[in-house]
Amino acid sequence: PPAPDCNAPAPLTPAMTEGPYYMPGSPERTSLVEQGSPGNRLTLTGFVLDENCAPIPGAWIDFWQTDAAGSYDNTGYGMRGHQFTGDQGRYRLETVLPGLYPGRTSHIHVKVQAPGGPELTTQLFVPGEPANQSDRIFDERLLMDLQEVGDGAYWAQYDFIVEGGE
Numbered sequence: 101p102p103a104p105d106c107n108a109p110a111p112l113t114p115a116m117t118e119g120p121y122y123m124p125g126s127p128e129r130t131s132l133v134e135q136g137s138p139g140n141r142l143t144l145t146g147f148v149l150d151e152n153c154a155p156i157p158g159a160w161i162d163f164w165q166t167d168a169a170g171s172y173d174n175t176g177y178g179m180r181g182h183q184f185t186g187d188q189g190r191y192r193l194e195t196v197l198p199g200l201y202p203g204r205t206s207h208i209h210v211k212v213q214a215p216g217g218p219e220l221t222t223q224l225f226v227p228g229e230p231a232n233q234s235d236r237i238f239d240e241r242l243l244m245d246l247q248e249v250g251d252g253a254y255w256a257q258y259d260f261i262v263e264g265g266e
């Protein structure tokens with residue numbers, strides 16, 4: 101299992117715009133992939149940590165993204181889901197690499213909140229995506245650590261550093 105990528109005191113994960121397509125009330129689930137979902141499979145995993153690199157169990161993480169073709173589901177909860185970190189502050193999401201839509205590079209939207217802490221809204225980006233260079237809000241601090249694991253499947257890590265709660 102991966103180890104946290106964190107050196108205390110760690111800078112907070114940067115916030116980023118929510119965009120127009122967030123829908124509250126996503127289902128609790130760790131896989132956004134449905135049978136027959138096209139695209140490159142992505143396993144995204146990592147930790148939610150505080151600025152001292154201490155893991156935050158029970159943190160809420162809500163993901164939403166386009167499908168592989170760059171479309172949001174704005175009538176249902178396709179490619180949307182939330183989960184809570186486990187005892188070691190770890191999360192794991194099964195999804196697909198998001199596609200492109202006009203004006204944006206590939207990105208995964210996410211909200212993260214420690215129990216009793218403030219809500220962070222941000223986005224994760226895909227290293228090596230050419231459209232990153234023309235995206236006006238791209239931030240390299242939000243790049244996933246991505247590896248191809250064969251057969252069009254990818255594994256990525258991103259550790260969120262957020263303000264702790266009570």
Ligand code: FE
Nearest residue numbers: 119121207209
């Ligand atoms: Fe978006």
